[in-house]
Amino acid sequence: MIVSWNWLKDYVVLDIEPEELARRLMMAGLNHESTKTVDDDLAIDLEVTSNRPDCLGHLGVAREAAVLCGHPLRLPPAAPRESQPAAAELTRVAIECPELCPRYIARVIRGVRIGPSPDWLVGRLRTLGISSINNVVDVTNYVLMECGQPLHVFDLTKLTGRQILVREARTGERLEAIDHKTYELSPGMCVIADEQSPVAVGGVMGGAASEVSAATTEILLEAAQFDPASVRATARRLNLHSDSSYRFERGVDPEGVDWASRRAAQWIQELAGGHEQVHVAAGSVDVGRQPAPRAPVVLRFDQLRRILGIEIDPAEVCRILQALGNTERSVVFPARVDYRGSSPAGQAADGGAVEVVPPSWRADLTREIDLIEEVARIHGYDAIPEDVSVPMATSARSIEDWVLAEVRQVLTAAGFDEALTVSVVEEDWSAAFSPWTDAPPLVEATGDS
């Protein structure tokens, strides 16, 4: 994931050098691959592990930086100026395959003027290695890279029936995607369709026929959630991958889908004609499963010592969890904390605990052990000592090892070199070395002896 230094500064105060930020992010979980200069900006390439899809956008990385630098996160506004008629009067959405697409949000924006994007937007996309297409498409890419939620825009007039049907593809259906290649679709793949035919491969790529062109004035803005396994399977089968499919494969923030939709609508309104010309229909057509509230998780303070081997002040633990977006529901501080005790018996009977509700963008935080990891990585693993004494134990050498060592010694003394060959061999090789046979014996056994 490449992040722009200038862009990050929109969301958090960065009063440290870029190298220092990269180092802190690396020591908290985002490996620093490289930093390159692009015009007057820096492109910082960070490795994001598959359990942290929240960091596949600048806001997620900025949140990490905010926690590590002790500054607040500035969340930008996502509020377009809405007007009548409402979106529900201008379009319809139906989901036939909720297991492939649990949620679909459509917004309708009319009166847009397609044109070039402003320089600052083109520059930020360029830092990330993304080409500018036009103001509306660029906004969808911008918001994708801002919060990690993939978006798509259709020319509403090119959707037959001006509505969306989310369904499985049928055998024999084909789609020319915006990369101008044609793909064979099959059942099991989720497609976005209009009354007639598929207009997009769900979560992967939009179709060319309905894409925004210079003449477009009415658009349908899609923000949706797709099943990760289904998107991965579809992308593999079609050999078609995108920044969108990458994020859906890892899971998106259920509460962020609508935010991204509003944020993009706000930008499109501002950049494609202003609120006088561009009408964002009020509300949205929001179909499918609404985000469920997250279950609370309890972290017992004495478990930190038990797992990590170090003491961490409970107040610090609570600070870290809150800064990461966990909502504290209740906390009981330990009655007595023995920082010098080295065995669990030396600690207070009641070690205290904190109960939090994890944020919607962290699907990976569901258990106490997950919270322990969060506290540890922010507190810093350098606090864990490398010189505690480990109990001694004996080890046994197996007979097999002993025999192999003898065999090796004899054979190398006799002048043989040891070769390691690939385990998997061709069938005729295997047959050549197999002594088994069904052929009749060379000497017949005599009847009874």
Next chain:
Amino acid sequence: MALDEFLEELDRLTAEALLTFTAAGDAEALERARVEFLGARSGRLKNVQKSLANVDREDKPAAGKRFNDVKTAIESGFQDARQRLIASGPSAAETAGLDITLPGSRPRLGHVHPITRTIEDLKEIMGRLGFSVAAGPEVEDEWHNFEALNIPQSHPARDPLENFFLATAARHEPAAGNSPGGKGPSGSQGGDRPLLLRSQTSTVQIRVMEHAEPPVRIISLGRVYRPDTADATHYPMFHQIEGLLIDRHVTMADLKSVLRLFARSYFGGDVHIRFRPSFFPFTEPSVEVDMSWNDAWIEMGGAGMVDPNVLRAVGYDPDQVSGFAFGLGVERVCARRHQVTDIREFYKNDVRFLEQF
């Protein structure tokens, strides 16, 4: 002096000389005899030569001639005796001793494969730290390779293109009772499906834990298989070595300390360990491990505390026991130690490569 007297003397001298030469037992005795008879100043032959002057004038030619014959006979008698002693005694070469500058005949010794050497080194170091070796099958079922290791069906690691699933897998019916939680399908429940070539040696850890109570202190090692295109740093088959310690009160400090002992033992000198947060499905917390070397940090492998889901899968209680696991790729360690730049060399088995180890 009369001629016949002189001649008699010559005969007596010849006989005596030859007898004495023959009787000489070693080089010293022969030398004494030579001096006595053939000595240049006072040898007996010389004395006889002087008394040649006393012989009558008309006998001198005969006497002189006879004297020369005798001289020749005695001298050749001496040479014969000398040769006899040389032939029967030690040779010059032997009396001079062994020539240690001569090259020996060199036997051709065989060579242990560098990967084997590295594995044996690592086994030995971990053995001294109290970790015993465990081994397991290379053809595994999905429960041991994924589910027990907290890798659910939706995880990208289970993708058919990321593993060597066996063609025979399609012919087997799904085993009944193949459920997550509790001990696995091996042994008691039956219905093991050999489905794929294992992608990590953590499978062996599961097999050990499901049949034993804690404490567990093992290293599992062996070949693993992943469909990577072969190039200088990747190969579809490679070797892993993984350590596992499960007991009551095992912490990340123990993990860091064991890793430090291991690194110090392997590289010699003072080494420090650094953790960087990472992600593996079977550990939580998960870290990448670096070790310090010449003022730089170099990657050693991955590690973490064993995920409670994994402990439960093998029948342990995560509130009673905890543990750590760590893993290294053997090829990478071996290549770094011996400066091998292309790991495909390990499996070409070119003798010119093998005999360098």
